[in-house]
Amino acid sequence: MSTKFQRRPLRRRLAGLALATMLLTVSACGGSDGGGSDGDQVTLRFSWWGSDTRHQATQKAIAAFEASHPNIKIKGEFGEWSGYWDKLATTVAANDAPDVIQMDEKYLREYADRGALLDFKKDNAVDTSKMEPTALGAGEFSGGLFGITAGINSFALMANPQMFKSLGIAMPDDKTWTWDQYADLSAQLTAKSGGKFHGSGIASNEAGVAVWARQNGEALFTPDGKIGVKPETVANYFKFLEKLRDSKAIPSAAINAQNMTIPIEQNYMVTKKQALGYTWSNQVAAMSKAAGQEFQLLRMPSVTGKAADNGAYYKASMFWSVSARSKHPKEASEFVNFLANSKEAAEAMLSERGVPPNTELRALVTPKLNPTETSVVKFIEAIQPELREAPAPPPVGGGNVEKMVQRYTTEVLFDRLSPEDASAQFLKELEGQINK
Structure with missing residues (x-):
């Protein structure tokens, strides 16, 4: 078998080593720019991967949030999937993680189990009452909730x-x-x-x-x-x-x-x-x-x-997570709550990240979708009675x-x-x- 298949790139192995060794020892600090107390100007860093279409839709959602939250500025960090995880591992290990992170199921548990992600159950700043339970459960394990489902698919x-x-x-x-x-x-x-x-x-x-x-x-x-x-x-x-x-x-x-x-x-x-x-x-x-x-x-x-x-089963297409070391966890969770539950964010992003798990927002955006996107929503809803519980996220090392x-x-x-x-x-x- 070729070396190509046996080894990960050196950069990825070094980033992974740094993540594994440093996450357990760094102090709870770092993460964002800006002020601190309520009412002061706060800047949150927000990272995500995806296509140009996703980038444009996300920028619209950010603009809507900033318009309704004038004291919070969102600094976007957009990248391609291929380099996203190496960069995230490096920044987390260097105690410089983004405040809000678009997270994938493959790595959710790896970061959460090493203490890098905020537990939304303890935070209680994100409203999950209108989300499908099967979709919400995808980000829940080890007694905590470490990712809010951004969209569901199957x-x-x-x-x-x-x-x-x-x-x-x-x-x-x-x-x-x-x-x-x-x-x-x-x-x-x-x-x-x-x-x-x-x-x-x-x-x-x-x-x-x-x-x-x-x-x-x-x-x-x-x-x-x-x-x-x-x-x-x-x-x-x-x-x-x-x-x-x-x-x-x-x-x-x-x-x-x-x-x-x-x-x-x-x-x-x-x-x-x-x-x-x-x-x-x-x-x-x-x-x-x-x-x-x-x-x-x-x-x-x-x-x-x-x-x-x-x-x-319903799989989370991706999650919204917050760094456990954010200087502004309250504001970061407020932004996640906006992405997950606001009409403005839903209308900006539609079904780009999958079918909205918030059932009220799903009903709101479905009439605005094209025929193919509408058929996906219908498929997701049609299979709901047949679903089993979502599988457990990969353990550390399973990404x-x-x-x-x-x-x-x-x-x-x-x-x-x-x-x-x-x-x-x-x-x-x-x-x-x-x-x-």
Whole structure:
């Protein structure tokens, strides 16, 4: 296996080391500029990642907040996903974290368990009364609430209805389909197209393994931060991917490896080279826009053919968190409360970060959405009765599981590792990361 797959970049490892060693020893200070007491001018630093569209929407929300809070200035720190986490780790370790942080599930527990994030349960400055309980619970663990859900989504399949129609193949009944039916349909699409496109892609993140585990009564991670999936379950997941590859239901190993990291404009769904693809529901609008047509969300297949058994859950697309070392925790929480509960913020950001978890704001913005965005809201609401409790956030050290799943998936599809060996090595490596 190449060094590229075995090591993280030096910068990331150094930043991670700094975070691990310094978070436990730094004193509670630093974080923002400006004055201190109520009524004085306060400046809060606010960091987020995302597209230009998100940047513009967030700036509108900031402007609305500053207009209604003249004593608070928001200094935005906007960046790309690729460098966001290295920068955050470095600033937190240097005791210079932003006051308000757009946080991802992969790293929420890692920062919270090291004392870097404010516990909103103790703070009591954010109103959570109008939020869906399943969405709110995503940021809750270890007795505290460390992230306020900014938007909700769900892992699903995305279909290109035009491709189905062009081949005279009916769209599947996503309330009753099984994995075998999904595999047969995907192979049929490839064959009937004459190889012009493939029936499906693969899940290029850990959600595929997590859903597979949930359908087998297991979990990728347990609430106490342990690995909760059995080796044979992971091996069976890899075997299923082999089955899809061998039937040409999915593209080649090389193409699948490439699709894990390419920009959205080059994605095989966007370029109409596959009819089905895995996605988080909040990504459908951007994918549809890039493709110039509307895609349709489908529930995940299940072992039993029952939608209630497909392991679906509401995932926080991202969170609002506050640094535990902010000089102005009251004002920072006030800003988070504005982002989560104000009409002005909702109208500025609409569904850019996912379906609003505040049900009143969701009803407010839905009429303002385009058809694709509206269909996402309808999908999220339609699956609500079928949902299970959201899985536990990754434990400290578990934030790199996505890259690990991608790497071992690639090894299996290239026949460099058997499903059994890939499963054993994946779980051993993951255990080592957590124990570290």
